[in-house]
Amino acid sequence: MMTYIDYKTLLPRTVIGVLIGLFVIIPVFTTSVITLSILISSGIWAIAVMGFVLILRTGQFSMGQAAFMALGGYASAILTVNLRMPFWPSFLLAGVISGIIALIIGLVVLRVGGIYFSIITLAFGEIVRILAQYMEGITRGVRGIIPPPPPTISLAGLEINFAAGNPVPYYYFMVLLVAIASLVFWQIGRSRLGGTFASLALNQVLAEHQGIHLMKYRVIAFTVAGVFTGFAGAYYTNFLSIITPLMFGLWQSIQIMMMSIVGGVSSIVGGALIGATVLYTLGRYLSLLPIYNIQYLLFGAIVVLVLLFLPKGTGLVDLWGKFWRKVFREPEEYEMPEETEMAVE
Numbered sequence: 001m002m003t004y005i006d007y008k009t010l011l012p013r014t015v016i017g018v019l020i021g022l023f024v025i026i027p028v029f030t031t032s033v034i035t036l037s038i039l040i041s042s043g044i045w046a047i048a049v050m051g052f053v054l055i056l057r058t059g060q061f062s063m064g065q066a067a068f069m070a071l072g073g074y075a076s077a078i079l080t081v082n083l084r085m086p087f088w089p090s091f092l093l094a095g096v097i098s099g100i101i102a103l104i105i106g107l108v109v110l111r112v113g114g115i116y117f118s119i120i121t122l123a124f125g126e127i128v129r130i131l132a133q134y135m136e137g138i139t140r141g142v143r144g145i146i147p148p149p150p151p152t153i154s155l156a157g158l159e160i161n162f163a164a165g166n167p168v169p170y171y172y173f174m175v176l177l178v179a180i181a182s183l184v185f186w187q188i189g190r191s192r193l194g195g196t197f198a199s200l201a202l203n204q205v206l207a208e209h210q211g212i213h214l215m216k217y218r219v220i221a222f223t224v225a226g227v228f229t230g231f232a233g234a235y236y237t238n239f240l241s242i243i244t245p246l247m248f249g250l251w252q253s254i255q256i257m258m259m260s261i262v263g264g265v266s267s268i269v270g271g272a273l274i275g276a277t278v279l280y281t282l283g284r285y286l287s288l289l290p291i292y293n294i295q296y297l298l299f300g301a302i303v304v305l306v307l308l309f310l311p312k313g314t315g316l317v318d319l320w321g322k323f324w325r326k327v328f329r330e331p332e333e334y335e336m337p338e339e340t341e342m343a344v345e
Contacts (some may be wrong), residue, residue: 001041012324024175027168036167038284039277040239043174046276047232050185051225051257053268056260057194058221059201061118064125065229066252072098072230073237073248074132077145086207087150091234098230099223110215125253133245144244147237169238177235181228182269189268194290195222251296255279258303264315271317271335278316 027036040305048065055062072094079090109120132139139145150173160169188194196217237243263275277316279299306315 049272064121067125068229069233070248072233076234094234099227164263264317
């Protein structure tokens with residue numbers, strides 16, 4: 001009996017597997033501090049973008065996601081420096097604290113929805129920044145907090161030393177964190193919960209008439225995003241070895257939004273990874289140019305180009321499907337995200 005092999009599915013997945021494998025073993029080929037630092041930061045921002053896209057899929061537009069990175073970063077730094085708590089418990093608590101605050105904020109502000117929700121989250125981000133700047137007794141104000149590196153890990157006779165100035169341990173910790181976040185967000189996206197989120201974005205009134213509790217699902221998405229964004233902020237703070245109020249402001253929230261647009265929101269994981277990597281890498285090298293505000297100018301230009309030349313609601317991640325349709329000579333058409341299809345059905 002002949003076994004039918006679906007190359008249209010197998011080949012793209014194989015290529016993705018190879019790319020993931022290459023991404024994991026990058027430190028084998030280079031230990032460049034600049035290269036690994038860019039990849040580490042890109043992965044951290046990608047987690048924040050995943051959270052933003054999850055909220056967006058419920059029909060809400062958050063303009064204060066950087067505030068939850070700040071909450072996670074400050075929670076971790078304060079617990080380790082001010083309260084002398086070990087790094088790993090403080091890191092886990094940072095995500096929990098950020099998630100609890102997201103839950104409380106969500107229960108209050110998600111009732112309004114729409115543009116009012118965006119304005120409130122924008123104001124919340126500025127409140128967090130101002131409090132961090134002026135509560136010097138706790139946050140040390142503009143001087144910032146300098147947290148210690150994670151303790152050395154002994155694993156099967158191998159010592160993983162974060163304090164040696166080697167970015168490789170930080171890189172693999174980032175890979176682990178991104179893998180966990182990607183698995184969670186991907187599973188949510190393909191589950192019935194993800195389909196419910198998509199139905200809220202498509203037609204809130206119809207979703208309510210079908211018995212879907214609007215507030216319940218909005219709060220779930222906002223809280224999950226808060227937890228993982230808090231983890232991202234805690235790890236970013238530890239990787240940079242400092243946190244100040246200027247690190248997570250309005251521009252950083254806008255940057256998260258831009259990364260989601262450039263990467264594409266049709267794939268909550270793939271779009272976030274592509275958008276964060278492209279824009280952060282570009283921004284890192286643009287910052288070296290002696291041109292004032294060139295980074296902001298070109299970021300805006302890239303977003304405009306994506307909106308102009310790609311179909312509505314798509315980004316760079318959607319070029320992947322377009323490429324394979326050309327390879328297999330299939331007719332061009334935009335495929336709806338799996339979650340949206342579930343909602344329509």
